[in-house]
Amino acid sequence: xxxxxxxxxxxxxxxxxxxxxxxxxxxxxxxxxxxxxxxxxxxxxxxxxxxxxxxxxxxxxxxxxxxxxxxxxxxxxxxxxxxxxxxxxxxxxxxxxxxxxxxxxxxxxxxxxxxxxxxxxxxxxxxxxxxxxxxxxxxxxxxxxxxxxxxxxxxxxxxxxxxxxxxxxxxxxxxxxxxxxxxxxxxxxxxxxxxxxxxxxxxxxxxxxxxxxxxxxxxxxxxxxxxxxxxxxxxxxxxxxxxxxxxxxxxxxxxxxxxxxxxxxxxxxxxxxxxxxxxxxxxxxxxxxxxxxxxxxxxxxxxxxxxxxxxxxxxxxxxxxxxxxxxxxxxxxxxxxxxxxxxxxxxxxxxxxxxxxxxxxxxxxxxxxxxxxxxxxxxxxxxxxxxxxxxxxxxxxxxxxxxxxxxxxxxxxxxxxxxxxxxxxxxxxxxxxxxxxxxxxxxxxxxxxxxxxxxxxxxxxxxxxxxxxxxxxxxxxxxxxxxxxxxxxxxxxxxxxxxxxxxxxxxxxxxxxxxxxxxx
Numbered sequence: 457x458x459x460x461x462x463x464x465x466x467x468x469x470x471x472x473x474x475x476x477x478x479x480x481x482x483x484x485x486x487x488x489x490x491x492x493x494x495x496x497x498x499x500x501x502x503x504x505x506x507x508x509x510x511x512x513x514x515x516x517x518x519x520x521x522x523x524x525x526x527x528x529x530x531x532x533x534x535x536x537x538x539x540x541x542x543x544x545x546x547x548x549x550x551x552x553x554x555x556x557x558x559x560x561x562x563x564x565x566x567x568x569x570x571x572x573x574x575x576x577x578x579x580x581x582x583x584x585x586x587x588x589x590x591x592x593x594x595x596x597x598x599x600x601x602x603x604x605x606x607x608x609x610x611x612x613x614x615x616x617x618x619x620x621x622x623x624x625x626x627x628x629x630x631x632x633x634x635x636x637x638x639x640x641x642x643x644x645x646x647x648x649x650x651x652x653x654x655x656x657x658x659x660x661x662x663x664x665x666x667x668x669x670x671x672x673x674x675x676x677x678x679x680x681x682x683x684x685x686x687x688x689x690x691x692x693x694x695x696x697x698x699x700x701x702x703x704x705x706x707x708x709x710x711x712x713x714x715x716x717x718x719x720x721x722x723x724x725x726x727x728x729x730x731x732x733x734x735x736x737x738x739x740x741x742x743x744x745x746x747x748x749x750x751x752x753x754x755x756x757x758x759x760x761x762x763x764x765x766x767x768x769x770x771x772x773x774x775x776x777x778x779x780x781x782x783x784x785x786x787x788x789x790x791x792x793x794x795x796x797x798x799x800x801x802x803x804x805x806x807x808x809x810x811x812x813x814x815x816x817x818x819x820x821x822x823x824x825x826x827x828x829x830x831x832x833x834x835x836x837x838x839x840x841x842x843x844x845x846x847x848x849x850x851x852x853x854x855x856x857x858x859x860x861x862x863x864x865x866x867x868x869x870x871x872x873x874x875x876x877x878x879x880x881x882x883x884x885x886x887x888x889x890x891x892x893x894x895x896x897x898x899x900x901x902x903x904x905x906x907x908x909x910x911x912x913x914x915x916x917x918x919x920x921x922x923x924x925x926x927x928x929x930x931x932x933x934x935x936x937x938x939x940x941x942x943x944x945x946x947x948x949x950x951x952x953x954x955x956x957x958x959x960x961x962x963x964x965x966x967x968x969x970x971x972x973x974x975x976x
Contacts, residue, residue, distance in 0.1 A: 494867035501860040551580035641734030701736035813934035916960030
């Protein structure tokens with residue numbers, strides 16, 4: 457008797473309930489932002505709630521922000537992060553243009569979320585990324601959404617570049633020292649004297665920072681009121697060929713695809729050098745001498761910057777600035793960058809490098825001995841906090857529900873106001889109250905999410921525990937490898953103490969060995 461073989465096809469058991477999120481966005485050029493925004497939130501809240509196979513994960517909404525730059529959309533970035541964390545199965549959005557006007561971005565995020573098992577439904581275009589064939593439709597739809605912007609930008613670039621080639625291009629803003637009169641550059645006498653002073657001072661040996669400080673002390677006005685003279689401003693003047701009567705066009709250029717970005721032209725596009733475009737303020741010989749000095753100084757600074765130290769970018773001052781190295785009488789110190797500009801900026805003091813290193817060695821040896829008493833308990837406590845955080849999900853969902861209710865009230869209120877059913881003063885009062893409640897709820901939500909996300913701290917504590925267990929005997933001198941692997945930040949809570957922030961958010965304070973701090 458022959459054996460009977462029956463092939464049983466693999467079955468895919470669908471999730472009984474999909475965790476669905478919605479992404480809403482209102483363009484900055486919308487004439488009725490609040491109304492449209494509230495309508496989208498209300499629509500998705502009701503749509504998801506009415507579907508028994510769907511569970512509302514969250515409503516992600518960016519208001520009054522450009523759609524061409526995803527980096528400026530906070531809730532969009534939060535949506536992507538939550539998808540990566542496995543909190544969402546499906547995303548609903550109004551259209552491709554509401555999700556991303558850039559075709560590359562649309563495809564990139566669609567593919568990215570698909571890798572995490574998340575599909576996107578674009579309602580207007582009826583595109584569902586759950587099906588492979590939708591990717592082509594998504595590309596076409598995204599291309600239509602951006603084509604008009606690209607076409608307009610292309611025509612403008614063509615017109616501007618032709619005028620640059622002909623030497624007839626006139627910028628909308630003039631260089632400091634000039635003004636535009638009937639489309640021509642005319643010398644602004646008071647500003648021109650300042651330009652000459654800047655060149656003379658640099659040629660006499662003054663640095664760019666010293667020149668900026670001098671101009672600020674002289675209360676020399678800039679083009680923008682209230683903005684002080686800075687090193688970058690002085691350098692721009694010293695390197696601007698306008699002051700010898702010439703011009704270089706297309707020093708910057710705008711990218712040809714969305715999102716349009718203005719970039720420095722480092723050879724990607726042609727530049728056009730045009731002579732005698734305006735009256736000169738500086739002689740060519742002085743200008744060339746300044747360029748040589750700047751080049752020589754730049755090479756020297758690059759040589760200095762090539763030297764890095766273990767403490768670089770690690771020390772944080774109470775004023776918020778970082779510390780930089782300083783050598784005095786062959787002895788290495790670390791000093792706050794703001795204090796270096798003047799004691800009135802920051803009253804912190806220099807710290808000998810050897811004192812920081814010695815404090816680190818002492819701290820590591822103490823922590824190595826006490827490791828078994830400190831870290832395992834801290835790890836267990838953090839794990840318990842994470843377990844408790846599991847109960848935060850219900851609280852977060854309740855806050856989401858309340859936010860949705862308030863958004864619904866805001867939508868109704870906006871319609872009543874539009875139809876003139878309620879007085880403007882009454883609308884403003886009630887709308888302000890609703891916005892206040894929503895802001896408070898969002899604040900609570902952020903705090904709960906912070907409590908819920910302890911993964912990095914727990915991972916850091918475990919890594920720190922492993923690193924310390926590998927140190928079999930006390931260290932006798934500063935170990936750069938150990939330092940780099942454990943220390944995230946250094947602060948000085950008092951004049952005699954140094955605080956090391958280690959991975960896992962562990963803070964340990966150690967006394968500075970040499971308490972006779974330098975009082976410079």
